[in-house]
Amino acid sequence: MSSVRGDVRIDARTLQEALASADPVPETDHPGYTIGDATPLAAVRPKTIDGVATALTAATRLGAAVVPWGGGTRMGLGNPPSRYDLALDMRGLSSVVEHRPEDLVVTVEAGCTMQALQDVLRDSGQYLPLDPPLPAQATVGGLLATGISGPLSTAVGTPRDQVIGMRAVLADGSIVKNGGIVVKNVTGYAMDRLYIGAMGTLAVIAEATFKVTPLPRAEATVVATFSSMNAATTVCNVVTAQGLPLMAAEVLNGAAWSQVGQSDDGNGDYTLLLRVAGRPSAVARSIDACVAACRETGVANVESLNDDASVSLWKKVTDLGWESGPPDLALRLLGTPAHSAELVALAAQESDAAVSVSPTRGVVKAYWNSDALPPDVHAYIAGLREAVTALNGTVVVESRSRLDGVDAWGPTPDSFAVMRQLKEQYDPHGILNPGRYVGGL
Amino acid sequence: MESLIKELRQALGRRYVMERPEELLVYEYDGSVERGAPQIVAVPADTEQVSRVVSIARKHGVPVVPRGAGTGLSGGAIPAKGGILMPLTRMNRILEIDAAERVAIVEPGVVNIDISKAAEPYGLRYAPDPSSQKACTIGGNVAENAGGPHCLAYGVTTNHVLGMETVLADGSVVWVGGRQHESIGYDLRGVLIGSEGTLAVTTKVAVRLQPLPEMVTTMLAIFQEEDEAGAAVSAIIASGIVPAAIEMMDKLTIQAVEPAIHAGYPADAGAVLLVEVEGLRESVAEEAAEVQEICRASSATEVRVADDPAERERLWAGRKTALGALGRLAPSYYLLDGVVPRSRVLDALRRIREISQEYGLPIANVFHAGDGNLHPCILFDERIPDELRRSKEAGGAILRACLDLGGALSGEHGVGLEKQEYMDLCFTNADLDAMARLNPGFASGETFNPGKIFPSGASCVELLQHPAIAKLGLDAFV
Ligand SMILES: Cc1cc2nc3c(=O)[nH]c(=O)nc-3n(C[C@H](O)[C@H](O)[C@H](O)COP(=O)(O)OP(=O)(O)OC[C@H]3O[C@@H](n4cnc5c(N)ncnc54)[C@H](O)[C@@H]3O)c2cc1C
Numbered sequence: 047m048s049s050v051r052g053d054v055r056i057d058a059r060t061l062q063e064a065l066a067s068a069d070p071v072p073e074t075d076h077p078g079y080t081i082g083d084a085t086p087l088a089a090v091r092p093k094t095i096d097g098v099a100t101a102l103t104a105a106t107r108l109g110a111a112v113v114p115w116g117g118g119t120r121m122g123l124g125n126p127p128s129r130y131d132l133a134l135d136m137r138g139l140s141s142v143v144e145h146r147p148e149d150l151v152v153t154v155e156a157g158c159t160m161q162a163l164q165d166v167l168r169d170s171g172q173y174l175p176l177d178p179p180l181p182a183q184a185t186v187g188g189l190l191a192t193g194i195s196g197p198l199s200t201a202v203g204t205p206r207d208q209v210i211g212m213r214a215v216l217a218d219g220s221i222v223k224n225g226g227i228v229v230k231n232v233t234g235y236a237m238d239r240l241y242i243g244a245m246g247t248l249a250v251i252a253e254a255t256f257k258v259t260p261l262p263r264a265e266a267t268v269v270a271t272f273s274s275m276n277a278a279t280t281v282c283n284v285v286t287a288q289g290l291p292l293m294a295a296e297v298l299n300g301a302a303w304s305q306v307g308q309s310d311d312g313n314g315d316y317t318l319l320l321r322v323a324g325r326p327s328a329v330a331r332s333i334d335a336c337v338a339a340c341r342e343t344g345v346a347n348v349e350s351l352n353d354d355a356s357v358s359l360w361k362k363v364t365d366l367g368w369e370s371g372p373p374d375l376a377l378r379l380l381g382t383p384a385h386s387a388e389l390v391a392l393a394a395q396e397s398d399a400a401v402s403v404s405p406t407r408g409v410v411k412a413y414w415n416s417d418a419l420p421p422d423v424h425a426y427i428a429g430l431r432e433a434v435t436a437l438n439g440t441v442v443v444e445s446r447s448r449l450d451g452v453d454a455w456g457p458t459p460d461s462f463a464v465m466r467q468l469k470e471q472y473d474p475h476g477i478l479n480p481g482r483y484v485g486g487l
Numbered sequence: 488m489e490s491l492i493k494e495l496r497q498a499l500g501r502r503y504v505m506e507r508p509e510e511l512l513v514y515e516y517d518g519s520v521e522r523g524a525p526q527i528v529a530v531p532a533d534t535e536q537v538s539r540v541v542s543i544a545r546k547h548g549v550p551v552v553p554r555g556a557g558t559g560l561s562g563g564a565i566p567a568k569g570g571i572l573m574p575l576t577r578m579n580r581i582l583e584i585d586a587a588e589r590v591a592i593v594e595p596g597v598v599n600i601d602i603s604k605a606a607e608p609y610g611l612r613y614a615p616d617p618s619s620q621k622a623c624t625i626g627g628n629v630a631e632n633a634g635g636p637h638c639l640a641y642g643v644t645t646n647h648v649l650g651m652e653t654v655l656a657d658g659s660v661v662w663v664g665g666r667q668h669e670s671i672g673y674d675l676r677g678v679l680i681g682s683e684g685t686l687a688v689t690t691k692v693a694v695r696l697q698p699l700p701e702m703v704t705t706m707l708a709i710f711q712e713e714d715e716a717g718a719a720v721s722a723i724i725a726s727g728i729v730p731a732a733i734e735m736m737d738k739l740t741i742q743a744v745e746p747a748i749h750a751g752y753p754a755d756a757g758a759v760l761l762v763e764v765e766g767l768r769e770s771v772a773e774e775a776a777e778v779q780e781i782c783r784a785s786s787a788t789e790v791r792v793a794d795d796p797a798e799r800e801r802l803w804a805g806r807k808t809a810l811g812a813l814g815r816l817a818p819s820y821y822l823l824d825g826v827v828p829r830s831r832v833l834d835a836l837r838r839i840r841e842i843s844q845e846y847g848l849p850i851a852n853v854f855h856a857g858d859g860n861l862h863p864c865i866l867f868d869e870r871i872p873d874e875l876r877r878s879k880e881a882g883g884a885i886l887r888a889c890l891d892l893g894g895a896l897s898g899e900h901g902v903g904l905e906k907q908e909y910m911d912l913c914f915t916n917a918d919l920d921a922m923a924r925l926n927p928g929f930a931s932g933e934t935f936n937p938g939k940i941f942p943s944g945a946s947c948v949e950l951l952q953h954p955a956i957a958k959l960g961l962d963a964f965v
């Protein structure tokens with residue numbers, strides 16, 4: 047077997063031999079690393095950062111294209127890599143290196159799953175306020191590589207905001223670090239910011255240090271259903287302005303609400319979820335304030351869920367659309383908070399998408415299963431992109447199982463020239479996840 | 488040179504381009520120990536003029552050094568290689584406050600505290616509050632990724648800036664990040680924040696605003712021993728409370744402050760702790776009670792509590808006048824900015840005491856205890872032969888001690904000229920090379936603020952810290 051890249055021919059044997067010391071994965075397991083219909087020529091699962099470096103050095107020498115693998119839960123995010131020779135499975139680096147509860151700091155290897163990490167932290171009454179879908183599979187490295195976050199970032203910011211140090215391996219095999227185990231640090235450039243959210247196209251993340259947070263003593267979620275999106279966002283704004291300890295706010299349309307297993311009485315309704323956390327006294331007061339804000343708009347049915355019930359509802363909300371693997375179509379619309387309602391209307395027009403929006407962040411997620419897909423998906427996405435771009439927003443195609451030829455990211459941002467120059471600097475031979483990211487990065 | 492000045496004057500107007508030595512003199516300093524003169528000072532009025540200055544400079548092959556208020560403490564705004572110094576202070580308009588979205592769009596020369604003042608009528612504020620907030624600019628904050636006493640709970644500049652309009656070395660104007668909370672592509676915003684003006688010029692900033700807390704309680708606890716105060720800090724963190732601020736003053740600082748403001752600190756006090764909790768009434772009351780209990784359990788001799796603004800201000804007074812008061816103890820001082828894991832603060836203070844003895848120089852400590860960010864202040868007299876050299880060496884020893892304890896060279900003041908020669912103590916060549924690749928990535932060449940951050944092999948320059956303090960008045964605090 048071999049793959050051709052320009053005039054370079056990569057021979058599977060040569061590649062596998064070069065990787066002999068980097069914990070190769072037996073060939074029989076290679077199908078596990080299939081992306082679309084591409085299976086790599088080789089796969090490694092190094093147990094140390096040096097092993098990662100060895101693999102990347104060999105890949106650079108041979109010009110082999112590398113796809114870093116975490117849990118594989120978002121392997122479909124972005125465009126399929128334009129070349130794919132080597133799967134670099136990071137799950138061999140799976141330990142929690144050091145948890146310093148007294149410093150509220152933890153250092154963890156990239157292949158550690160989010161659940162394994164949270165389990166360690168919970169023993170000390172702490173947690174990392176990031177709650178990815180499918181935490182038993184999703185890895186720290188994958189989470190940071192995508193840089194995407196969910197509802198909790200209303201309160202605590204994005205994954206970037208939690209990272210205080212990082213070790214990464216560049217395409218040429220050099221092992222680099224920045225930051226450290228201190229919570230405040232401006233020593234040198236913030237390189238971790240560059241690697242986080244780069245979709246594994248600039249560097250392979252090997253280890254990260256996070257600041258962690260004490261577990262809240264209590265939490266609750268107030269649930270209220272409104273007849274219009276505007277009514278729901280208005281209440282959300284009222285509540286956020288009050289300085290309540292609001293952890294997350296999300297609005298689900300009727301289809302989404304029924305998909306998270308709740309009753310669906312009345313399509314076209316919008317259900318607002320307000321999650322508060324803190325001391326029991328503050329939570330009680332916050333629930334009252336949220337309920338009052340809802341009632342003021344005339345909604346009759348306001349419910350509040352405490353602690354475990356609240357936690358499990360949010361788990362369903364984060365998994366929404368992905369409960370049983372990738373949905374047929376998943377779009378993520380990025381805009382400003384003020385455009386939330388408009389984005390929701392655009393996403394749901396002429397189709398029965400399940401839509402969930404974070405009005406405090408202007409991030410809309412829409413999911414379709416095959417029976418509900420818009421009739422002409424290509425035209426639909428193109429039209430949506432045009433409308434959303436007019437609002438200075440972006441449409442990301444997160445999953446499109448049967449959609450060839452649709453770019454996942456759409457128009458490139460203003461600063462794209464710099465991004466391309468950075469790609470040339472950090473991955474000059476284009477071996478890391480080639481073509482996956484914006485504009486073919 | 489002449490045609491350079493002519494072109495700049497065409498772009499900005501005559502009076503905004505200065506070249507006479509007496510005009511340049513005030514721009515030789517910032518808040519740091521460093522000093523260096525520009526050849527030209529050019530003060531643009533808007534983004535377009537910034538872009539023109541950059542293009543003209545590029546054409547003539549001279550560097551541009553952006554400058555805010557010049558309160559930086561690591562020599563960031565000192566033109567290390569001459570060229571054009573470009574203060575952004577004329578660009579000081581708050582362009583927009585969007586209360587519903589809790590975003591403000593401001594020009595880079597806006598003074599930090601003015602954002603919060605403008606937001607206050609909407610019940611909002613801009614959280615990062617460097618102690619220099621009455622003078623420093625948001626552009627300088629972005630460049631240094633500034634922190635402040637209240638960053639313990641809310642994070643530093645990078646956690647509150649959604650995006651910036653920037654001028655790149657080719658004169659092009661691009662937004663990185665923006666009003667959107669999420670965007671696609673590499674996080675240029677995150678990389679530029681803290682890049683100390685070496686990669687691009689910030690011409691607009693979109694910042695997040697947050698609701699003002701319903702209630703704030705400030706506590707001042709007095710301890711006989713530094714160790715007791717340190718234990719109290721650890722116990723507070725361990726209890727799961729995340730106060731908005733935990734600040735500490737050591738014995739020497741207390742001795743300097745007491746005669747200045749008569750706060751009533753006992754003569755034998757070993758340490759003073761300031762703890763502030765804020766949020767909803769309910770939780771503030773509970774947390775304040777717990778903090779007091781912890782302080783007493785750690786042998787605090789006295790705990791003062793205040794929750795109305797005037798009273799709280801009185802409790803902060805000692806902390807806020809500390810630097811000015813220390814300035815009276817010695818003709819000069821050298822202010823450092825090391826950081827250690829918060830549980831190692833006491834070890835760091837112990838090492839600093841040893842270093843103080845070794846070098847025969849008094850060292851005061853007034854700092855952000857909650858996040859392990861130390862500000863040792865080495866007192867010396869530059870007229871005494873050798874004191875200058877010894878204080879610099881003591882500073883180096885302290886930074887090394889911070890690294891030994893698992894810490895870092897700078898918590899909030901940046902590397903600039905001050906700490907560039909220490910960079911290879913904590914970074915390998917590969918680490919530094921990865922950082923250096925940002926420069927060609929942004930195609931900035933030698934255009935912006937050259938000669939900073941990376942080790943140059945040169946030795947440090949004159950230590951002179953008084954000018955900035957004088958500028959900010961004696962209420963300046965760090
Ligand atoms: C609250 C929350 C909500 C989220 N919601 C969404 C969502 O709606 N949609 C969404 O797409 N994501 C979402 N994410 C992010 C998603 O959870 C992460 O993408 C996921 O954790 C990926 O983990 P993984 O290990 O399965 O990554 P994988 O699927 O294995 O990899 C994902 C990508 O990252 C690269 N990669 C993996 N590991 C590394 C590494 N160590 N170094 C460099 N590159 C690497 C891969 O090459 C691939 O391109 C959310 C995250 C949070 C916290």
Ligand SMILES: Cc1cc2nc3c(=O)[nH]c(=O)nc-3n(C[C@H](O)[C@H](O)[C@H](O)COP(=O)(O)OP(=O)(O)OC[C@H]3O[C@@H](n4cnc5c(N)ncnc54)[C@H](O)[C@@H]3O)c2cc1C
Pocket residue numbers: 517518552553554555556557558559560562563564575595616617618619622623624625626627628629630631632633634635636683684685687688689690810899900936955956959963964965
């Ligand atoms: C008394 C005192 C207390 C202090 N307390 C704190 C504190 O609590 N926390 C803290 O973090 N810092 C503190 N500082 C340090 C200093 O105030 C901060 O670093 C501040 O961010 C500098 O802002 P400035 O406007 O004065 O910038 P300057 O000193 O003028 O410049 C600093 C750097 O920013 C660059 N720069 C300025 N504007 C721009 C722009 N528009 N575009 C690109 N680059 C630009 C300059 O080139 C330079 O590298 C303190 C300083 C003093 C004197």
